[in-house]
Amino acid sequence: LHLEYLLAPNLATEKEDGQDVVWGLTQPQKSLSPRYFYDDRGSQLFEQICKLPEYYPTRTEAWILQNYATQIAQMTGICELVELGSGSSSKTRLLLDAYRGLGYPLRYVPIDVSAGILKASAKQLLADYPTLQVYGLVSTYELALQKLMPTPLPSRTICFLGSTLGNFNQAQCDRFFAQVTAALQPGDYFLLGIDLQKPKDILEAAYNDSQGVTAEFNRNMLRHLNWRFGGNFDPNLFEHRAFYNASEAQIEMHLSVKRSHSVHLKALDLTVQFREGETLLTEISRKFDREQMQKYLAKQGLKLRQTWSDPNNWFGLMLAQV
Ligand code: AVI
Numbered sequence: 001l002h003l004e005y006l007l008a009p010n011l012a013t014e015k016e017d018g019q020d021v022v023w024g025l026t027q028p029q030k031s032l033s034p035r036y037f038y039d040d041r042g043s044q045l046f047e048q049i050c051k052l053p054e055y056y057p058t059r060t061e062a063w064i065l066q067n068y069a070t071q072i073a074q075m076t077g078i079c080e081l082v083e084l085g086s087g088s089s090s091k092t093r094l095l096l097d098a099y100r101g102l103g104y105p106l107r108y109v110p111i112d113v114s115a116g117i118l119k120a121s122a123k124q125l126l127a128d129y130p131t132l133q134v135y136g137l138v139s140t141y142e143l144a145l146q147k148l149m150p151t152p153l154p155s156r157t158i159c160f161l162g163s164t165l166g167n168f169n170q171a172q173c174d175r176f177f178a179q180v181t182a183a184l185q186p187g188d189y190f191l192l193g194i195d196l197q198k199p200k201d202i203l204e205a206a207y208n209d210s211q212g213v214t215a216e217f218n219r220n221m222l223r224h225l226n227w228r229f230g231g232n233f234d235p236n237l238f239e240h241r242a243f244y245n246a247s248e249a250q251i252e253m254h255l256s257v258k259r260s261h262s263v264h265l266k267a268l269d270l271t272v273q274f275r276e277g278e279t280l281l282t283e284i285s286r287k288f289d290r291e292q293m294q295k296y297l298a299k300q301g302l303k304l305r306q307t308w309s310d311p312n313n314w315f316g317l318m319l320a321q322v
Contacts, residue, residue, distance in 0.1 A: 061162065087114075155187055156183075189320065204244055237259065252283070260273070
């Protein structure tokens with residue numbers, strides 16, 4: 001079995017994690033990093049979200065891959081596929097199928113902060129693709145990008161699907177691109193999925209599903225923090241809120257406080273007061289414009305080779321090269 005795990009986060013990250021929680025919970029607008037959504041339960045809930053009728057991004061991106069993965073594989077040629085935030089790796093299968101169809105060797109490096117889902121999906125991939133080599137990294141993107149080994153294949157393609165880029169603010173996005181381009185050699189590729197701007201009602205429905213899975217996903221972050229930092233959040237005291245902020249072109253997810261109370265996080269030595277009606281921002285999900293993204297990629301030293309989209313132009317898949 002070609003399967004290796006690098007177990008992270010290490011101590012340094014744990015400490016840093018805590019600091020961002022302390023910072024976020026002591027600002028006038030309280031906020032937490034969306035990466036705290038993804039404990040094992042959160043990753044499962046996210047998989048459920050991806051199948052919801054209202055949540056169009058996953059289905060739309062999969063449609064694009066079903067139709068164009070072979071073109072992508074032909075453009076990149078033989079390469080190692082690195083996937084940031086691999087989750088269940090289900091969309092990656094469409095890429096692997098295309099590379100396999102062209103008779104290319106398959107080498108896949110999934111990176112995810114959630115060990116459970118990464119291990120399970122890597123094992124299943126090994127069973128389904130007998131010639132596949134998998135090197136899974138349980139890690140944050142930042143650490144993993146620093147730890148990538150030189151690839152034995154002619155080139156590398158870093159995939160960042162699902163519009164997870166939209167969960168970064170501009171400063172985080174700039175930092176992320178610096179890390180990605182540092183992990184790429186001239187001639188290597190970056191495959192980026194972005195959710196595009198569209199009418200508000202479609203966007204808001206996608207983040208307010210009728211089954212309440214997104215609400216549960218949002219509140220699960222508090223359970224994750226309880227576990228990780230010895231906290232006593234009561235998720236029942238928080239209500240899910242998601243709306244489109246048109247001036248920022250982003251969906252915002254908040255947890256709205258039902259009644260005033262305080263929360264203690266033992267491992268962080270932190271007590272936080274929550275006022276009735278105030279909100280805790282748990283996620284932004286930016287919606288992009290194709291032309292602006294093309295300009296931005298160019299500024300990062302990446303040449304756009306092609307953009308694929310669906311018939312509604314709801315989602316974009318961009319292949320850029322260093
Ligand atoms: C992972 N990320 C791109 C999702 C999004 O749409 O921003 C996370 C999500 N939040 C609520 N639903 C899905």
